[in-house]
Amino acid sequence: MIELLRVAMALAGKDLRVELRSRIALHSSVIFAAMVLVIFNFARDPGQVSKEALSPSVLWVTVAFAGVIALNRSFTLERENAAMDGLLLAPVSRSAIFLGKYLANLAFVGMVEAVTLPLFVLFFGVDLRGSRGGLIGLLALATTGFVAVGTVLSAVAVRTRFAELMLPVLLLPFLLPPVLVAAQATTRLLAGRPAGEIVGWFRFLALYDLAFLTLGLMLFPALLDE
Amino acid sequence: MATVGDAERLIRRGLALSALGLAGLSAVYVLALRFTPVERWQGLAQKVFYLHAPAAWSALLAFSLVGVASAVYLWIRDPRLDRFAESSAEVGIAFSCVMLTTGPIWARPIWGTWWQWEPRLTLSLLLFFLFLGYRALRTTLGDPAERARYSAVVGIMALVLVPFIHLSVYLFRTIHPQPIVLKPSAPSLPSEMLRTLLFSFGVFTVLYLGFVTTRYGLALRRELSGGDDA
Numbered sequence: 001m002i003e004l005l006r007v008a009m010a011l012a013g014k015d016l017r018v019e020l021r022s023r024i025a026l027h028s029s030v031i032f033a034a035m036v037l038v039i040f041n042f043a044r045d046p047g048q049v050s051k052e053a054l055s056p057s058v059l060w061v062t063v064a065f066a067g068v069i070a071l072n073r074s075f076t077l078e079r080e081n082a083a084m085d086g087l088l089l090a091p092v093s094r095s096a097i098f099l100g101k102y103l104a105n106l107a108f109v110g111m112v113e114a115v116t117l118p119l120f121v122l123f124f125g126v127d128l129r130g131s132r133g134g135l136i137g138l139l140a141l142a143t144t145g146f147v148a149v150g151t152v153l154s155a156v157a158v159r160t161r162f163a164e165l166m167l168p169v170l171l172l173p174f175l176l177p178p179v180l181v182a183a184q185a186t187t188r189l190l191a192g193r194p195a196g197e198i199v200g201w202f203r204f205l206a207l208y209d210l211a212f213l214t215l216g217l218m219l220f221p222a223l224l225d226e
Numbered sequence: 227m228a229t230v231g232d233a234e235r236l237i238r239r240g241l242a243l244s245a246l247g248l249a250g251l252s253a254v255y256v257l258a259l260r261f262t263p264v265e266r267w268q269g270l271a272q273k274v275f276y277l278h279a280p281a282a283w284s285a286l287l288a289f290s291l292v293g294v295a296s297a298v299y300l301w302i303r304d305p306r307l308d309r310f311a312e313s314s315a316e317v318g319i320a321f322s323c324v325m326l327t328t329g330p331i332w333a334r335p336i337w338g339t340w341w342q343w344e345p346r347l348t349l350s351l352l353l354f355f356l357f358l359g360y361r362a363l364r365t366t367l368g369d370p371a372e373r374a375r376y377s378a379v380v381g382i383m384a385l386v387l388v389p390f391i392h393l394s395v396y397l398f399r400t401i402h403p404q405p406i407v408l409k410p411s412a413p414s415l416p417s418e419m420l421r422t423l424l425f426s427f428g429v430f431t432v433l434y435l436g437f438v439t440t441r442y443g444l445a446l447r448r449e450l451s452g453g454d455d456a
Contacts, residue, residue, distance in 0.1 A: 149383065156376045160366035169359040170380060173352050174387055177394040208390055215386055219379045222300050 004099065007092045011100025016107055018077060025073045026111060033066040033116040037123050055124040056186035060179045062116060063139070064146070067175075068168050070109050071150035074101055075158035094221035102151045102216065109147055113139055131189040134198070138189065141202060142182040145209035148216045149174045155223050178208055233447035240440030247433035254426045262422045274332040276422055280430035281324035282350065287434060288318030289353055292360070293385025296378035308374035309449075311381055312364060313441035315357050317434060322354040348395040349388070356384045370449070 019026060040058045041051070078084040087097060117139065121128055128135065150171055157166040185201035258276040265272035292311045299307040329347065330340040341347070360380055367373035415423070 152379065152383065156363065156380060159372065159376065160363065162366060166359075166363060166366060169362060173356045173359065173391075174383070176352060177387070177390040180394045204393065211386055211390070212383075215383060219300070219382060222375050222379055225375060 004093060004096045007096035008099035008103055011087075011092075011097060012103035012107065015074075015077065015101070015104035019073075019104075019108060025070070026108070029066055029070045029108075029112045030115045032069050033062050033112055034119055036062045036065055037116070037119055041123060051124045052126075052190075055120070055126055056183045056190065058124060059116075059120050059186060060142075060183045062120070063113060063142070064172075064175045064179050066112050066116060067109050067143070067146060067150065068171055070112055071105060071147070071154045071171070072157075072164055072167050073108075074105050074151060074154045076163060079158055088224060094224050095217050097224070098151065098216055098220035101155070102148060102213075105147045105151050105154075106143065109143055110140075113143065126190060130192060134189045135186065138182055138185055138202070138205070141205040141209065142178045145205060145212050146171075146175055146178050148209065148212040152216050152220055152223070155220065174212075178205060181205055181208075228446055228450065230447060230450050233443050233450060236443030236446065237440055238443075240436050240438070240443055242436075243432060243439055244436030247429055247436045250425075250429035250432060254422065254429055257422045257425060262418050263416065265419075268336055271332055271335045274328050276426045278325060278328040278332060279423065280426040281321050281328065283427055284430045284434040285318050285321035285325050285350070285353070287431070288314045288321060288438075289357060290385070292318065292357070292381045296381030296385070299374065299378045300382070305370075305374065308378065309442055309445045310438070311377065312445055313438045315360055315364075315381075316441055317437040319354065319357050319361065320437065321430075321434070322350065322357070325350060326354060343395075345392065345395040349392050352391050353384075353388070356387070360384065 037058065040054070040062070044054055075084070078087060117135075120126065150167075153170045153174070154167055157163045157170060160166045181201050181204050185198050188198050188201075254276060258273050262273075262276075264270060292315045295307045295311040295314065298304075299311065329350075333342065334340050360377060363380060364373055364377050367376055
């Protein structure tokens, strides 16, 4: 178990180091997220739809789309110079490879969200007093689950001829439950509703995380069999 | 080892079964329009129900079996299960099309709108998208063994996703007709209507079996003749 985590951390560290050296993917994902926020603001009639009413949807659609963009790079990284073969030859368990990739993706998507959230607050004039902790917890909980699904599916998509197209096609149906639930919870958080009304949504997300993390750990080794 | 002869036999059997199903389908039309009373409030629109509900049943059966076959495939790695999952997914997509077109035809006069973001509709639409993605994935993976493993993983994940989609979209108020046959109390349907409906369920199950057998035979024949370029 400790060995599994150690290998996973080493692998995640490697991915993040590669990423932080060029920062191309990180920059593009952040710019993408910022542009989605801007476009959302102008894709509404300000007389009909207030920024406040639209803001939970804006946040979650942006997070979901930026997540898809960010996850696309996870395994394309290993495709170059057949780096995946090197990874497979290493005497480590396949679950550790999944966990390492997962942690790197989690950190990467987390970084994109860390920039998106303040921009969202700025652009949409959201008042976070009293809901900051809840919203960050919600982001963490939703991201934990969809990155697990995304890590498996990006490993699947990368072997196809149209990896960049295949990932969103496969992943978006899986994003519906967390996005729907998180947007509902955000609406209530921002409106300052009592915690009792929101806790159910958090439980749903926790269940989703548990299901797909377990499934990822179990199914991912099957992808790597030769 | 399966031979081309086996594949041809399966295709013939599948086509015969499909023909039987299609004959049954004509019988459903006659039975529903001629020998089943018109519903008091919904009028003729209710007749769609005899096609819609059984088509939905066949689609869900098809998709569930893809998930089950995928799980068992990863366990015992029998290529027949993969071929079955491929066939069942495609047939499920076809039945989904019937379900998703007959639904709005009924909904327009009864609900006053073609489409409604209601739990069961949303779930069936998402399932349709999921399996379109599943099919797209299969066509873009070249190596048969890899294709089998990868699509099995996606098939299992899709099966696990279903309760999550259902639970999350259920938060929206439902206006879909509630179950009237499979429910704890006795079916609340006049016996003639129930008879037509059950008959139609049987016919659609036969159609499903016929289509899947044919499609399975075709996949087998393509593999054996080496034309498996996908």
